[in-house]
Amino acid sequence: MTDRSVTQDRAPQGGATPARRFGDAGLLAGLAILLVLALMPQITAVAGGSYVLNLVMKAMILAIAAISLDLLIGYSGLVSFGHAAFLGLGSYVTGIALTEGIYGALPILGLVLLICGGFALVTGAISLRTSGVYFIMITLAFGQMLFFALSSLSSYGGDDGLTLWDTPDLFGAYVFQTGSGLFYSTLVVLALTWLAVGRIAGSRFGRVLRAGKESPLRVGVVGFDLYRFRLAAYVIAGLFAGVAGFLMACHTEFINPSTASWQNSGTLIVMVILGGMGTRNGALLGALFVVLIEEALSRYTVDWKLIFGPMLVLIALFAKGGLANLLARVGGGR
Amino acid sequence: MSVVLALDGLVKSFGSLLVTDNVTLDLKPGECHALIGPNGAGKTTLINLVSGTLAPDRGKVVLADADISRLTPPQRALAGLGRTFQITTVIRSFSVLENVALAAQAKDGSSFRFFGTARNEDALNSRARAALETIGLGHRAAVRSADLSHGEHRLLELAMAIVGAPKALLLDEPMAGLGKGESAALTETLKTLKTQIPILLVEHDMEAVFKLADRISVLAYGKVIATGTPEAVRADEDARAAYLGTKLP
């Protein structure tokens, strides 16, 4: 059967499916969002001030975690309810390292990647033996285990968390110190995450994940051991979220077990689903939207969740495909 | 090698229900071996035991002289087993071409490649295109596979099964739900195909079976009650009894 592939002329390339055209529009939309974010220091200097800039930064950090979670939920069909564990773990590794006298950003990031990767590998290896609701429950359980473990670190603040008096430095430069240095570092990490997840989704590896989301049976019978692909995706997502945790520790100058709480994991899921699954722009928009709306609503009333809840329901009902799809339709992307 | 695929004493029960009862049969190069039997006879179960989707209680599966009984479904696929499903199982959001390219990708080096656009890999795409041409679905390559007709779905499954050049094909009712013209066309395709890849064919369409099969095994309550040439099986009393009411042509 090998001769056929040789004699085959490949004149028509049937690659330009609707999904692909949409992908190009998505690329532009994503770059536009990132560009607006890059101008936030100037924009907030005119209106909003540092308070708003701080909020935007918080949203950007959460967006890194949300985009990485989308690799699992949106592209792989794996609803992880424990993704905030990696945020918490990344921030604690950072905080503990700083407290223990390690100040170099590179060694700290190395530790963050090593520990978050290790945690993802172990918990993922077990969680991925299950599927569906059981997967949701077991990732939730691992997340809670980590939450309680962090709460019990009495020498690092226990339940109350720990204020950090130092910031990591990069060869003597304080690019992770709160202010414009941290803002642009966060922006760079966010852009890299956004790019990487897009590349991964379109790669051979991502194609197996996407196919496995629809039919694990088919993917197996064609010759892929889906478990290994999903485990790798779980570790990759954990690494990105770990780095987000590092940035969060730098941003808040504080570490707290509640970063790893199940509520936080739930918020990340809401960001992904609200923004639109399987489109990294969705997770990005979702994170910005949730953080800003939460802030805006909570200014008017302490019962802001009473408003936010129905809003979620409305978006889920009427904006099929989430905010990213809404944006694409408004922009004539389809 | 006179036998490509051998099933040796396979046994499977679901609880107290014995669904595969000591089945031994084989598949020779260039042949189509049809497996017929009434609904619930255990045909799909047998295919699942061979492809590894189910684990047998006893017995073994030998492909090209290698015992593959302990391999997982993906390992068996890589060892050279291609299969289709009775109920169409394709990636509906992928284009037709990308479904087949995905299957080609499985046999083309490592898929732990995180960068580079898989959809633009010419080598995979041209192999996928060749398989689609063979099956007669080349003109639909760019269509989203959710938009295919039922008959085209069956063909797509077949293209995915053959693109990796397997050593043996397991087809579970490929004609199910096809129109008259469609099944006649598919019968012709399979007739050519079996000379390259031997086929273990589960099929209810007796017209197709008697056109295609070099040998037929009749399965009833999980047991092979008759094996032989189409002529011999047609004459066999037990085989007729198993198909009570169905007319063997």
Ligand SMILES: Nc1ncnc2c1ncn2[C@@H]1O[C@H](COP(=O)(O)OP(=O)(O)OP(=O)(O)O)[C@@H](O)[C@H]1O
């Ligand atoms: N996973 C399972 N658990 C329990 N019983 C099963 C399972 N799968 C199949 N069976 C039973 O095993 C028997 C054989 O089923 P199987 O699907 O193999 O039949 P078949 O010959 O393919 O039938 P058909 O012609 O309808 O496709 C049936 O009685 C079925 O109900």
Ligand SMILES: [Mg+2]
């Ligand atoms: Mg069946």
